[in-house]
Amino acid sequence: MAEMLSYTFMQNAFILVTLTSISCGVVGSLITVNRMSSFTGSIAHASFGGLGLAYLLGVHPMIGATVFAVGSALGIGALSGRNKLGSDTAMAALWATGMAAGLVFIKLSGTYSADLMSWLFGSLMTVSTTDVILTGILDIVVLASVILLYKEFLGISYDMEFTRIQGVPVWFVRGLFLIMAALTTIVLMKVTGLIMVIALLTIPAAIAEKFSGSLKRMMILASALSFLFSITGLFLAWWLDLPSGPVIILVSSIVFFSVLALRGKTD
Amino acid sequence: MGIIELRNVTAGYNRDHPAIENVDLSVEKNDFIAVIGPNGGGKTTLLKVVLGLLVPFAGSVRVFGEQPEHSRKKIGYVPQLIPSRTFPVSVLDVVLMGRLSSSGLLRRYSSEDRAIALEKLENLGVHHLSKKRMDQLSGGQKQRVLIARALVGEPDLLLLDEPVASVDAETQHSFYNLLSRLNSRMAVVLVTHDVGAVSSHVKSIACINRHLVSHGEAIDESDVARAYGCPFELITHGVPHRVLGARRESDHG
Numbered sequence: 001m002a003e004m005l006s007y008t009f010m011q012n013a014f015i016l017v018t019l020t021s022i023s024c025g026v027v028g029s030l031i032t033v034n035r036m037s038s039f040t041g042s043i044a045h046a047s048f049g050g051l052g053l054a055y056l057l058g059v060h061p062m063i064g065a066t067v068f069a070v071g072s073a074l075g076i077g078a079l080s081g082r083n084k085l086g087s088d089t090a091m092a093a094l095w096a097t098g099m100a101a102g103l104v105f106i107k108l109s110g111t112y113s114a115d116l117m118s119w120l121f122g123s124l125m126t127v128s129t130t131d132v133i134l135t136g137i138l139d140i141v142v143l144a145s146v147i148l149l150y151k152e153f154l155g156i157s158y159d160m161e162f163t164r165i166q167g168v169p170v171w172f173v174r175g176l177f178l179i180m181a182a183l184t185t186i187v188l189m190k191v192t193g194l195i196m197v198i199a200l201l202t203i204p205a206a207i208a209e210k211f212s213g214s215l216k217r218m219m220i221l222a223s224a225l226s227f228l229f230s231i232t233g234l235f236l237a238w239w240l241d242l243p244s245g246p247v248i249i250l251v252s253s254i255v256f257f258s259v260l261a262l263r264g265k266t267d
Numbered sequence: 268m269g270i271i272e273l274r275n276v277t278a279g280y281n282r283d284h285p286a287i288e289n290v291d292l293s294v295e296k297n298d299f300i301a302v303i304g305p306n307g308g309g310k311t312t313l314l315k316v317v318l319g320l321l322v323p324f325a326g327s328v329r330v331f332g333e334q335p336e337h338s339r340k341k342i343g344y345v346p347q348l349i350p351s352r353t354f355p356v357s358v359l360d361v362v363l364m365g366r367l368s369s370s371g372l373l374r375r376y377s378s379e380d381r382a383i384a385l386e387k388l389e390n391l392g393v394h395h396l397s398k399k400r401m402d403q404l405s406g407g408q409k410q411r412v413l414i415a416r417a418l419v420g421e422p423d424l425l426l427l428d429e430p431v432a433s434v435d436a437e438t439q440h441s442f443y444n445l446l447s448r449l450n451s452r453m454a455v456v457l458v459t460h461d462v463g464a465v466s467s468h469v470k471s472i473a474c475i476n477r478h479l480v481s482h483g484e485a486i487d488e489s490d491v492a493r494a495y496g497c498p499f500e501l502i503t504h505g506v507p508h509r510v511l512g513a514r515r516e517s518d519h520g
Binding site: 033148149151152154155157158159161162163164165166167168169209212213214215217218 | 318320339340342344346353354355356357360361363364365367368370372373375376398400416
């Protein structure tokens with residue numbers, strides 16, 4: 001372990017997963033109680049279109065991905081307020097369209113395919129200082145938002161209509177949540193890649209939901225589980241010489257299905 | 268002046284096929300009204316209009332003499348219960364949502380908010396459940412918690428959407444006793460599709476199926492039949508007497 005942590009790139013990887021665990025647990029809990037996991041999958045894949053376009057235009061891929069993720073999150077959010085079925089179809093369409101557009105743009109830009117793989121499946125071994133700083137800023141924004149607006153986030157998640165009748169500016173709180181979800185998705189792409197982001201956002205939160213009496217505790221427990229799964233996955237990946245993103249997801253899902261099986265027995 | 272005054276209200280999601288049409292309704296201070304109607308008959312639309320969540324295509328809406336969105340603080344709203352819903356939230360935190368408007372953005376709930384929430388839970392006999400997770404409660408207990416949530420804003424009008432849809436007959440009975448008790452302090456309006464579940468505590472009945480057919484003290488089978496578009500017995504599965512029989516007794520006695 002000492003040897004492993006003597007490498008700067010491993011230190012960066014550890015710092016990054018520690019930081020992502022915070023926003024992952026908090027935002028993942030909100031996504032889970034709002035039953036919006038397919039929404040997350042959709043914006044992750046939509047962001048791939050932005051990545052491709054950024055490569056084609058020669059701007060930083062992160063910028064393209066972020067613009068597409070936030071834009072599609074707010075777009076779906078606006079739709080789902082009016083039409084549940086329509087937004088479900090829109091999410092599925094966006095999912096595939098984002099991937100297709102991204103692949104076409106990347107082919108046109110002549111980007112080396114290893115870059116592509118790191119966006120799809122994660123690249124914890126190449127974490128930059130910028131990644132760490134951006135993730136830290138996101139954590140601060142996410143934590144400040146849920147601390148200051150906790151009762152409003154709880155309100156819109158539990159009973160949106162009642163919360164609206166109470167005079168809460170629901171559009172603002174929900175918009176903030178959607179933007180946080182989009183940004184967290186982007187940041188987590190470094191850890192697991194966009195294809196598996198959905199798992200890291202929802203598995204720790206889904207386990208935490210079963211053992212928490214409040215949304216607050218669910219957020220804390222989900223962050224702790226996310227941290228545990230990421231660190232364990234990182235260690236195992238190092239020892240077994242396997243890619244870290246998939247190993248983190250496998251660790252998470254083994255625990256998830258074990259919990260399901262054990263709970264199923266006792267119920 | 269009435270608490271709710273609807274005049275010629277036409278509303279819905281599609282202008283060509285409004286969910287309610289030319290509806291007149293007035294609710295007075297001490298009223299206890301059940302609005303009955305089939306599913307899709309416009310009950311929810313009516314509630315949304317009163318709550319100011321839906322602007323009607325035509326007609327005028329006054330709630331406490333004002334535009335409905337300005338009177339929400341005087342309304343305690345009890346939405347329909349979704350029995351199978353799981354959510355990590357405590358009973359007390361659910362009740363506190365009724366204090367969102369008085370508490371304000373960026374603030375934590377005050378100790379006064381908590382005290383009022385606990386007091387309402389106590390009044391409704393579910394005080395001991397305050398720390399429990401909401402989804403571990405029975406249907407009847409959840410119903411009381413949602414009423415406590417509606418009451419913490421100290422409303423003058425209680426509005427309930429399908430309040431007895433997911434509770435058993437015995438719970439229904441004590442539930443109506445509770446509403447009757449609350450009715451001494453505030454107007455109570457409930458909407459339901461289940462005619463058989465309307466108790467004799469209710470002072471008047473209105474029937475809605477796009478049009479508001481009957482409203483007031485007297486109700487007969489032809490009114491209901493018109494509202495539903497089918498004979499009354501079919502709607503109630505042959506048990507109309509509990510409602511109408513009880514009403515007639517009280518009318519004559």
